[in-house]
Amino acid sequence: MTDPILTVDGVDSGYGEVQVLDDLSLTLGEGEIACLVGPNGAGKSTVLKTVFGMLEPWTGSVRLGDREIGGMAPEDIVRIGVGYVPQTENVFGSLTIDENLRMGGVARDGGLDEVVAELYDRFPILDDKRTANAKTLSGGQRQVLAFARALVMEPDVLLIDEPSAGLAPNTAKEVFDDVETVNDLGTSILMVEQNAREGLGISDRGFVLDQGTVKFEGEADSLLDDPEVSRLYLGGESRR
Numbered sequence: 407m408t409d410p411i412l413t414v415d416g417v418d419s420g421y422g423e424v425q426v427l428d429d430l431s432l433t434l435g436e437g438e439i440a441c442l443v444g445p446n447g448a449g450k451s452t453v454l455k456t457v458f459g460m461l462e463p464w465t466g467s468v469r470l471g472d473r474e475i476g477g478m479a480p481e482d483i484v485r486i487g488v489g490y491v492p493q494t495e496n497v498f499g500s501l502t503i504d505e506n507l508r509m510g511g512v513a514r515d516g517g518l519d520e521v522v523a524e525l526y527d528r529f530p531i532l533d534d535k536r537t538a539n540a541k542t543l544s545g546g547q548r549q550v551l552a553f554a555r556a557l558v559m560e561p562d563v564l565l566i567d568e569p570s571a572g573l574a575p576n577t578a579k580e581v582f583d584d585v586e587t588v589n590d591l592g593t594s595i596l597m598v599e600q601n602a603r604e605g606l607g608i609s610d611r612g613f614v615l616d617q618g619t620v621k622f623e624g625e626a627d628s629l630l631d632d633p634e635v636s637r638l639y640l641g642g643e644s645r646r
C-alpha cells in the first residue's frame with residue numbers, strides 16, 4: 407500500500423446515545439480508491455460523516471496524513487483538503503450549474519475562476535449547461551455536478567457516499583468512470599457503495615463493514631475473489 411493519507415483508528419461513534427461504529431479502523435493510501443461495502447445499516451455512511459466532522463468520534467483517532475482531524479468542524483476539514491459528496495440532495499436544484507460550482511468554492515482564498523474553468527474543461531456536460539438550473543439535470547449529471555462542486559476546493563481526499571444510488575446501470579457505469587477520472591487526476595477517494603461488486607471493481611482496496619466494524623479488508627480484487635466475502639456480502643458465489 408502507498409503511504410496512508412487518511413487513517414481511521416479504533417473509532418467508536420454514533421448518534422446521540424446510539425453507538426453505530428465499534429472500534430472501526432481503516433486506512434486509505436495516497437492516490438488510492440477504497441470502497442466501503444456491507445449490508446444496510448452497517449455504518450458505512452456513518453464512517454464518512456465521522457471523518458468529515460459531522461459526528462465526533464467518541465474514542466479513537468481520525469488522521470489526515472499525520473494530522474488529527476477527529477472532532478474538527480466540517481468547514482475546517484474542507485479547508486485542509488477533504489471533500490464530501492453526500493448520497494442525496496447533493497446539489498442545489500434551484501441554482502444554476504455555475505452557481506452550484508461557485509458555492510463549492512466559498513472557502514477558497516482565490517483562484518475560483520481558474521478552477522471552475524478547469525472543471526468545465528474536464529466535465530463538458532456541465533459546460534454545456536452552465537446557466538441551467540441544477541434541477542433540470544439527469545440523475546447522472548447531478549452526480550457529476552456534485553463531484554465537481556466538491557473538487558472546486560481541490561481536495562486531497564474525496565469522500566463519496568453511494569455515487570451510483572438510484573441510477574440505471576449504464577449511468578452508474580459512467581459515474582464510476584468519472585470517479586476513476588477524479589482519482590487519476592490525483593485525488594484519493596474513500597467511497598461507500600451499495601453496488602458492491604461494481605464499487606470494488608474500480609477500487610484498489612476494500613473494507614467490508616458489518617455492525618459498525620470492519621469484518622474483512624484487503625485488496626479489492628482479493629475481496630472479490632474471496633468465496634466467504636462473496637457468499638456473505640456480495641450476493642452469491644458468482645465471480646467477476
Ligand SMILES: Nc1ncnc2c1ncn2[C@@H]1O[C@H](COP(=O)(O)OP(=O)(O)OP(=O)(O)O)[C@@H](O)[C@H]1O
Pocket residue numbers: 421424426444445446447448449450451452453600
Ligand atoms: N441521523 C441519525 N440518527 C440516528 N440514527 C441514525 C442516523 N443516521 C443513521 N442512523 C442509524 O445508524 C445505523 C447506521 O447507518 P448508516 O447510514 O451509517 O448505514 P449504512 O451502512 O450507510 O447503510 P445504508 O446503506 O442503509 O445507508 C443505522 O442503524 C441507522 O438507522
